[in-house]
Amino acid sequence: MVCLPACLLSRxxxxxxxxxxxxxxxxxxxxxxxxxxxxxxxxxxSKIKGKGTEFRGPQPVGQAIMRNLPTSDMxxxxxxxxxxxxNVKLSTQWIAKRIQNMLTDGIDTWAPRLSxxxxxxxxxxPNIAKEMHVGHLRSTIIGDTIARMLEYxxxxxxxRNHVGDWGTQFGMLIEFLFEKFPDGEVTDQDIxxxxxxxxxxxxxxxxxxxxxxxxxxxxxxxxSGKEEKYQKAWAQICEISRxxxxxxxxxxxxxxxxxxxxxxxxxxxxxxxxxxxxxxIKDDEGAKxxxxxxxxxxxxxxxxxxxxxxxYASTDFAALWSLxxxxxxxxxxxxxxxxxxEEKYQKAWAQICEIxxxxxxxxxxRQGVHLGLIEDDEDAKxxxxxxxNKVPPLIVTKTxxxxxxxxxxxxxxWYRLNEEKAEWIIYVTDVGQREHFKKIFAAAKSAGWLPADxxxxxxxxxxxxxxxxxxxxxxxxxxxxxxxxxxxxxxxxKRRCKEALVERVKVAEWTxxxxxxxxxxxxxxxxxxxxxxxxxxxxxxxxxxxxxxDKGNTAVYLLYAHARICSIIRKSGKDIEQLKRExxxxxxxxxxxxxxxxxxxxxxxxxxxxxxxxxxxxxxxLYDLSEKFTSFYSECKVVGSAEETSRLxxxxxxxxxxxxxxxxxxxxxxxxx
Ligand code: ARG
Numbered sequence: 001m002v003c004l005p006a007c008l009l010s011r012x013x014x015x016x017x018x019x020x021x022x023x024x025x026x027x028x029x030x031x032x033x034x035x036x037x038x039x040x041x042x043x044x045x046s047k048i049k050g051k052g053t054e055f056r057g058p059q060p061v062g063q064a065i066m067r068n069l070p071t072s073d074m075x076x077x078x079x080x081x082x083x084x085x086x087n088v089k090l091s092t093q094w095i096a097k098r099i100q101n102m103l104t105d106g107i108d109t110w111a112p113r114l115s116x117x118x119x120x121x122x123x124x125x126p127n128i129a130k131e132m133h134v135g136h137l138r139s140t141i142i143g144d145t146i147a148r149m150l151e152y153x154x155x156x157x158x159x160r161n162h163v164g165d166w167g168t169q170f171g172m173l174i175e176f177l178f179e180k181f182p183d184g185e186v187t188d189q190d191i192x193x194x195x196x197x198x199x200x201x202x203x204x205x206x207x208x209x210x211x212x213x214x215x216x217x218x219x220x221x222x223x224s225g226k227e228e229k230y231q232k233a234w235a236q237i238c239e240i241s242r243x244x245x246x247x248x249x250x251x252x253x254x255x256x257x258x259x260x261x262x263x264x265x266x267x268x269x270x271x272x273x274x275x276x277x278x279x280x281i282k283d284d285e286g287a288k289x290x291x292x293x294x295x296x297x298x299x300x301x302x303x304x305x306x307x308x309x310x311x312y313a314s315t316d317f318a319a320l321w322s323l324x325x326x327x328x329x330x331x332x333x334x335x336x337x338x339x340x341x342e343e344k345y346q347k348a349w350a351q352i353c354e355i356x357x358x359x360x361x362x363x364x365x366r367q368g369v370h371l372g373l374i375e376d377d378e379d380a381k382x383x384x385x386x387x388x389n390k391v392p393p394l395i396v397t398k399t400x401x402x403x404x405x406x407x408x409x410x411x412x413x414w415y416r417l418n419e420e421k422a423e424w425i426i427y428v429t430d431v432g433q434r435e436h437f438k439k440i441f442a443a444a445k446s447a448g449w450l451p452a453d454x455x456x457x458x459x460x461x462x463x464x465x466x467x468x469x470x471x472x473x474x475x476x477x478x479x480x481x482x483x484x485x486x487x488x489x490x491x492x493x494k495r496r497c498k499e500a501l502v503e504r505v506k507v508a509e510w511t512x513x514x515x516x517x518x519x520x521x522x523x524x525x526x527x528x529x530x531x532x533x534x535x536x537x538x539x540x541x542x543x544x545x546x547x548x549x550d551k552g553n554t555a556v557y558l559l560y561a562h563a564r565i566c567s568i569i570r571k572s573g574k575d576i577e578q579l580k581r582e583x584x585x586x587x588x589x590x591x592x593x594x595x596x597x598x599x600x601x602x603x604x605x606x607x608x609x610x611x612x613x614x615x616x617x618x619x620x621x622l623y624d625l626s627e628k629f630t631s632f633y634s635e636c637k638v639v640g641s642a643e644e645t646s647r648l649x650x651x652x653x654x655x656x657x658x659x660x661x662x663x664x665x666x667x668x669x670x671x672x673x
Pocket of ligand 1: 122163
């Protein structure tokens with residue numbers, strides 16, 4: 001069944017029937033949504049109703065569409081149901097043909113096409129010397145999947161690890177290092193566990209003001225880049241951390257390119273200058289900030305009437321303007337002559353003062369005001385009032401003149417847009433950073449770095465995710481340490497998998513290496529899938545028993561399902577490559593057809609998951625696929641049946657699509673169980 005895409009509806013309205021042919025051609029080419037029915041007759045009817053149409057309701061519209069559908073090998077039959085649903089039944093042969101084509105030409109021919117050429121995925125991004133916690137694990141898993149999906153859609157993806165390697169914590173760490181190892185020669189073993197080293201130095205920092213002062217100076221020395229010994233100590237600490245992170249990435253099979261905060265440091269002055277030149281940066285008690293205005297536009301205040309006369313409001317402003325000494329004005333008492341205008345006046349005035357401080361040109365004329373913020377509105381001149389919540393400003397330079405997380409992100413955004421020419425920049429962090437990114441994006445929009453219209457490129461997206469909880473419903477931690485060591489967590493998943501595997505299989509038929517690799521694929525896959533299958537915004541509970549269950553919606557179940565399909569094909573003793581060349585797929589039963597249709601929806605699922613940045617959509621698709629396969633397999637005999645060739649091809653196509661899903665989710669498939 002097909003549903004005509006909504007974007008083409010307007011064309012259909014204009015050229016009712018000629019367009020259908022085009023639509024169908026597009027459907028054929030693009031593998032459009034395959035729903036149960038098309039309700040276009042109804043939406044068409046609502047558009048043409050009462051506009052002198054010859055039609056007398058949605059049903060006749062539907063019938064007319066149906067009569068005019070061009071013959072196509074895609075369509076088996078059409079019917080009208082209810083008030084005007086057009087049921088279009090896709091031809092079984094057509095479905096089978098498309099699947100066979102995929103088998104010969106490869107699954108890449110089903111990749112969605114996106115209009116973005118280059119994207120940056122900023123993910124994982126742990127902080128040097130601090131622990132890489134489960135939040136970073138979520139970011140790593142989700143970010144990797146998003147990157148994989150975009151890569152599959154032929155987008156050039158820059159995978160960026162925005163590690164926190166430039167914070168003020170380095171002053172403390174470096175000073176502590178100097179104190180413990182005055183001769184400067186330090187090895188990894190000396191530092192031992194970097195997190196413990198961090199804790200010890202923090203204790204020292206908190207307990208001694210003199211040390212604190214030295215640490216502060218060390219930051220300045222490091223950031224000035226002039227003293228080599230500071231640079232060296234910094235590089236050493238970063239390197240030790242990096243090796244720890246690498247172990248996690250290696251296990252997860254995640255590739256990332258480190259471009260930490262320090263990389264963008266030289267670009268901060270440049271980016272801030274641009275923002276300052278645009279009047280966006282203000283002094284705020286010694287700090288430099290960007291004020292973020294959030295909210296909807298209220299009704300405008302008329303400053304000049306349509307006939308050019310200055311309005312009542314404009315004269316008031318003129319009077320006020322002349323009274324306004326300088327910025328120090330704290331109070332403006334409005335003498336309101338017309339009731340009901342107070343609020344508007346105050347808001348407009350607040351905005352005018354704001355703009356004035358920004359340094360925009362405001363010309364005062366005796367008769368009225370010509371302000372930078374006056375706009376044309378249907379011949380009248382108006383001041384648009386922005387009504388909204390006051391958001392705390394974005395601090396871009398601290399009172400001590402130092403830069404911070406936000407200034408680094410502004411510089412990074414500048415660099416990514418201007419130097420790397422990224423069209424889509426995706427940030428994967430916990431939802432707790434949503435406000436931070438909202439402000440960064442708002443500032444970039446005010447500066448004109450990003451278009452105001454969010455449907456246009458370049459664009460930025462914050463991919464937030466919820467917490468990982470323990471069984472007690474609290475933030476996930478282990479008993480011994482405050483946080484969970486990621487490597488231990490992955491090791492444990494693998495160990496448990498291996499135990500289950502040894503119980504399950506005939507160990508004699510497995511080599512030690514096979515056991516090891518399977519336990520790893522299933523164990524790590526389970527951790528990843530448990531994370532990805534939920535809508536990322538929700539918190540989820542980390543539970544080994546649940547994620548390692550071989551029933552239900554788990555990676556274990558799905559990986560075993562895939563292995564079973566592979567074993568069906570193996571046991572048939574047939575050469576699948578030869579079947580692909582010579583065999584024919586038929587899809588005779590209802591279950592075969594349903595499975596076939598679901599296979600065709602793969603590209604759509606990937607596209608939806610990657611445009612909405614929601615990997616759980618792909619997980620749902622995959623789970624559904626294995627369910628549909630199970631129904632098919634329990635109803636249809638494969639090996640030894642009269643339809644063996646066709647059904648083996650269907651098994652192979654299911655396995656190919658499942659493998660691609662695993663690949664996109666960063667899970668290694670297993671072939672034997
Ligand atoms: N290092 C940060 C943290 O651990 C995440 C960085 C995310 N990326 C960025 N461009 N701010 O919370």
